[in-house]
Amino acid sequence: MKSILSILLVVAFVISMPFIFNKSVTVTDPHKLDVDGNFILNEWVPSRDGAGPDWDYNLKPVQVSERVWCYFGAMEMPTKENAGDMSNSCYIKGDTEWITWDTGPSYKFAEQAYAEMKKIADMPVNHVIVSHEHDDHWLGNNYYKEVHGAKIIGPASINENYYGPRHIDGKDYPGMQTRMIKALYQNAIRKTVLVRVDESFEETTEFEISGVKMEYVKVGYAHSEEDWFLYLPDDKVVLVADVVMNGRVTSNRDGIVVGQINALNAIKSRDWNYLVPGHGFITDKTGADEAVQYFALLKDRVLEKMEDGVIADYITKEVTLDEFRDKDLYYVLSPGNVFRSYEELEMYDEDDLIDYSAENSGDEEDDEEDKEEKEAA
Numbered sequence: 001m002k003s004i005l006s007i008l009l010v011v012a013f014v015i016s017m018p019f020i021f022n023k024s025v026t027v028t029d030p031h032k033l034d035v036d037g038n039f040i041l042n043e044w045v046p047s048r049d050g051a052g053p054d055w056d057y058n059l060k061p062v063q064v065s066e067r068v069w070c071y072f073g074a075m076e077m078p079t080k081e082n083a084g085d086m087s088n089s090c091y092i093k094g095d096t097e098w099i100t101w102d103t104g105p106s107y108k109f110a111e112q113a114y115a116e117m118k119k120i121a122d123m124p125v126n127h128v129i130v131s132h133e134h135d136d137h138w139l140g141n142n143y144y145k146e147v148h149g150a151k152i153i154g155p156a157s158i159n160e161n162y163y164g165p166r167h168i169d170g171k172d173y174p175g176m177q178t179r180m181i182k183a184l185y186q187n188a189i190r191k192t193v194l195v196r197v198d199e200s201f202e203e204t205t206e207f208e209i210s211g212v213k214m215e216y217v218k219v220g221y222a223h224s225e226e227d228w229f230l231y232l233p234d235d236k237v238v239l240v241a242d243v244v245m246n247g248r249v250t251s252n253r254d255g256i257v258v259g260q261i262n263a264l265n266a267i268k269s270r271d272w273n274y275l276v277p278g279h280g281f282i283t284d285k286t287g288a289d290e291a292v293q294y295f296a297l298l299k300d301r302v303l304e305k306m307e308d309g310v311i312a313d314y315i316t317k318e319v320t321l322d323e324f325r326d327k328d329l330y331y332v333l334s335p336g337n338v339f340r341s342y343e344e345l346e347m348y349d350e351d352d353l354i355d356y357s358a359e360n361s362g363d364e365e366d367d368e369e370d371k372e373e374k375e376a377a
């Protein structure tokens with residue numbers, strides 16, 4: 001059985017050779033074939049067409065407000081089984097065009113999302129607006145670029161951190177490979193390539209596209225290196241992407257607690273009736289409540305334990321967020337968030353702590369030393 005499998009793998013490897021741009025890549029663990037008989041490579045894989053039917057995302061747009069429809073993804077991590085459909089992306093209905101807010105995890109996702117919107121109004125997508133650099137939110141961009149000629153507005157970090165072209169050993173590559181491109185089945189990720197963000201802003205900017213007033217708000221380093229949200233003042237809708245999640249625990253692996261809290265305050269300062277999170281299904285006025293509570297508790301409890309002299313090794317035992325135990329991904333993500341926030345809060349000097357936490361008084365350093373001595377004794 002094993003030898004048949006290895007023969008199959010060798011045959012498939014030979015077949016896939018023409019698709020591998022980078023001949024210097026060595027495939028050490030060609031462990032899996034996808035439905036098209038291609039490898040799931042953990043190294044560079046170019047966009048491939050392959051054979052077999054496209055992944056059917058089975059998308060159903062949900063109307064959130066008069067001019068906003070969204071696709072809501074699964075409350076899961078990205079997997080082959082959900083084909084990356086685990087984040088939320090939206091369409092805003094302009095006078096003569098659709099404007100997209102985040103484009104999902106793949107070209108195929110975007111293509112199928114647009115096909116549904118076209119049934120509602122047969123208009124092109126001329127503008128794509130992106131929230132942040134995580135690839136479940138923008139890998140559909142090249143569908144809109146190639147098919148609609150859309151202009152892509154998004155954070156500069158996408159171009160800097162992902163987009164090529166990269167010239168390596170005499171060969172050209174369009175960009176970095178993201179986790180989706182590496183992980184998804186070929187019939188879901190086919191045709192997905194990275195495209196450049198056409199326009200980035202330095203600061204919060206107001207503009208109007210096809211009769212829709214928008215405020216593109218920079219919140220900076222919060223959930224990721226550079227987060228933005230989109231406020232539609234006439235619609236009283238705020239599309240906030242991953243600085244808010246509900247029904248599940250957030251992933252703060254690339255984020256910072258203090259940045260998150262600042263972002264949530266920026267969201268609260270706008271007047272809105274509907275909020276669309278980056279992950280989760282709650283879109284009413286309570287949509288941000290879980291995130292507000294989670295980060296407030298996270299910050300306060302970690303700071304408290306740090307003051308008690310608890311060291312990083314024990315922080316995930318000492319600080320749990322039991323209020324969120326029944327939320328999706330609690331066990332997968334919450335301990336990591338706690339651990340990471342310890343690292344972050346540890347890096348602040350006392351002045352920074354006072355800036356962000358009113359309860360701290362000036363004497364805590366002595367107290368902390370006393371407690372540490374007690375614990376050591």
Ligand SMILES: [Zn+2]
Nearest residue numbers: 132134223242
């Ligand atoms: Zn994200």
